[in-house]
Amino acid sequence: MPAMYCEFYGFRESPFTITPNPRFLFMSEQHREAYAHLIYAVDNRAGFVELTGEVGTGKTTLLRTFLNRLDQEGHRTALIFNPCLSDLELLKSVNREFGLAWESESRVELLQVLNAFLLEQKQAGRSVVLVMDEAQNLPIEVLEQIRLISNLETETDKLIQIVLSGQPELLSVLGRKELRQLNQRITVRYHLLPMDFESTHSYIDHRMELAGCYRAAEFSKAAMKHIYRFSGGVPRLVNVVCDRALLIGFTEEARTITGSMAAQAVAEVGGRSPYGLAAQMMRRLTGGLPRWRS
Numbered sequence: 001m002p003a004m005y006c007e008f009y010g011f012r013e014s015p016f017t018i019t020p021n022p023r024f025l026f027m028s029e030q031h032r033e034a035y036a037h038l039i040y041a042v043d044n045r046a047g048f049v050e051l052t053g054e055v056g057t058g059k060t061t062l063l064r065t066f067l068n069r070l071d072q073e074g075h076r077t078a079l080i081f082n083p084c085l086s087d088l089e090l091l092k093s094v095n096r097e098f099g100l101a102w103e104s105e106s107r108v109e110l111l112q113v114l115n116a117f118l119l120e121q122k123q124a125g126r127s128v129v130l131v132m133d134e135a136q137n138l139p140i141e142v143l144e145q146i147r148l149i150s151n152l153e154t155e156t157d158k159l160i161q162i163v164l165s166g167q168p169e170l171l172s173v174l175g176r177k178e179l180r181q182l183n184q185r186i187t188v189r190y191h192l193l194p195m196d197f198e199s200t201h202s203y204i205d206h207r208m209e210l211a212g213c214y215r216a217a218e219f220s221k222a223a224m225k226h227i228y229r230f231s232g233g234v235p236r237l238v239n240v241v242c243d244r245a246l247l248i249g250f251t252e253e254a255r256t257i258t259g260s261m262a263a264q265a266v267a268e269v270g271g272r273s274p275y276g277l278a279a280q281m282m283r284r285l286t287g288g289l290p291r292w293r294s
Contacts, residue, residue, distance in 0.1 A: 003016075003243065003246070003247065004247070004250065005246050005247050005249070005250035006211075008250050008253075009216040009217045009246065009249075009250070009255070010212065010216040011208070011211040011212050011216065012211060012212035013211050013212065014211065014243070015207040015208045015210070015211035015242075015246075016207060016238075016239040016240075016242045016243040016246070017239065017243075018236050018239050018240065020058075020060040020061040020064060021061065022061060022064045022065040022068055023210065024061070024206075024207055024210055025058070025061050025062065025065045026058075026199075026202070026203045026206045026207070026235070028195045028199040028202075028203065029199070030192055030193050030194075030195065030199075031058060031062055031192070033190065034051060034062055034190045034192050035062060035065070035066060037049070037051075037188050037189075037190040038051070038062075038063075038066045038163065038190075039066070040188065041161060041163075041187070041188040042070070042075070042127055042129055042161050045127065045157050045158045045161060046158070046161065046187045046188050047150055047158040047161065047162065047185055047186075047187060048150060048161075048162050048164065048182070048185045048186040048187060048188075049161065049162070049163045049164065049186070049187075049188045049189075049190075050163075050164050050165075050170070050174070050186045050188070050189040050190070051063070051163060051164070051165040051166075051189075051190055051192065052165070052166060052167065052168055052170050052171060052189075052190075052191045052192065053167070053168070053191060053192030053193070054167065054168065054192075054194065054234060055167055055234075055236070056234045056235060056236025056237055057192045057193070057194055057234055057235060057236075058192065058235045058236075059133070059165050059166075059192055060081075060133055060165075061235075062192070063079065063131055063133060063163070063165055064079070067079060067129070067131065070129065073126075074125065074126055074127065075126055075127050075128070075129060076098060076121055076126055076127075076128045076129070077128075077129045077130075077131070078094060078097035078098055078129070078130050078131070079097070079131045079133065080093055080094065080097065080130070080131065080132050080133065081133045081134065084137075085138070085142055086139075086141070086142065087107070087139075087141045087142050087144070087145035088105070088107060088110075090142050090145050090146070091107055091110040091111065091114070091145065091149075092110065094114065094130060094149070095110055095113055095114055098114070098117060098128075100113050100114065100117055101113050107145075111148070111149070111152070114149070114152065115152045115159075118152050118159035118160055119154075119159065121159075122154065122157065122159055127161060128159065128160045128161065129160075129161045129162075129163070130149075130160055130161070130162045130163070131162075131163040131165065132146065132162065132163065132164050132165065133165050133166070134165070134166055134167075135164040135165055135166040135170050135173075136166035136167045136168075136169040136170035136173055137166070138173075140176070140178060140179065143173070143174075143179055143182055144178075144179070144182070146162060146164070146182070147179075147181060147182040147185065149162070150162055150185060164186070168191075174186070194231075194232050194233035194234045194235075195233035195234075195235070195238075196233060197224070197228050197233070199233065200224070200227070200228050200231070200233050200238060201219075201224055203235065203238060204219060204224075204227075204238065204242060207239075207242075216255065217246060217249060217255055217256075217257060218255065218256045218257065219242075219245070219256075219257045219262070220256060220257060220258050220259060220262075222258065222259025222262070223245065223257045223258055223259050223261060223262035224262075225259070226259055226262035226263050226265075226266055227241050227242065227245070227262055227265075227266070229266075230266040230269075230270070240269050241262070241265050241266055241269050242265075244265035244268055244269050245257045245261055245262050245264075245265035247265075248261045248264055248265055249261055
């Protein structure tokens, strides 16, 4: 559902939702480098890839974009986004995502079905890519099962490329002694850092442009400083505070988001000002919706 300020600013859709929508992906230098690592790993059949980053840095959006941009004729892909799996449930999920038989309760049978599929794709010249998101929450036995899946290979090639993506805690998990065989097989690693100030500014403009109206709203330099100081360049936090700032601008019939508006937005999303916006909204809504100002 579009935010209530969209009509006022002329947006076709909400520019700062926190849903990982690949269409809104902003390729900062960090994101470009991470994307290049993913493409390199698949093109070179690297086997295991590790992608880590703090909460909200855009890992899931990047992964969805990566999978969407792979040539569908030359690749078969699957994204598993459920850390609450047993090792058997993992195998079933993998087979189901690839459109294979998955009802069996036998790990051996499920692996045989998957292996036959991988060999078939290899003969057809296709690469198979499996992405495990939120991998820091996977139990040890499930990660070990993922390692066993990676054993499906020919004498010269890995039959499946596996991306393990997660929060920085994944590094500690993979560093455990019982997972050293898996950790040693990871040949491509990348840690996604937050954006710098300039990239954050460009990110905000990028999302507003994609939402349909680039200059309908503007963030002043002072506003940008408040937003960056609060978010640290983490895209999800940028979205949260920008969404609130635009709502505050809507209540004040302002197309320019000032430093004070951004500061108020930061205070409210941080839980320090629970009443300010609600009171303004009541006054505005009881007096009619804001008008477009030329």
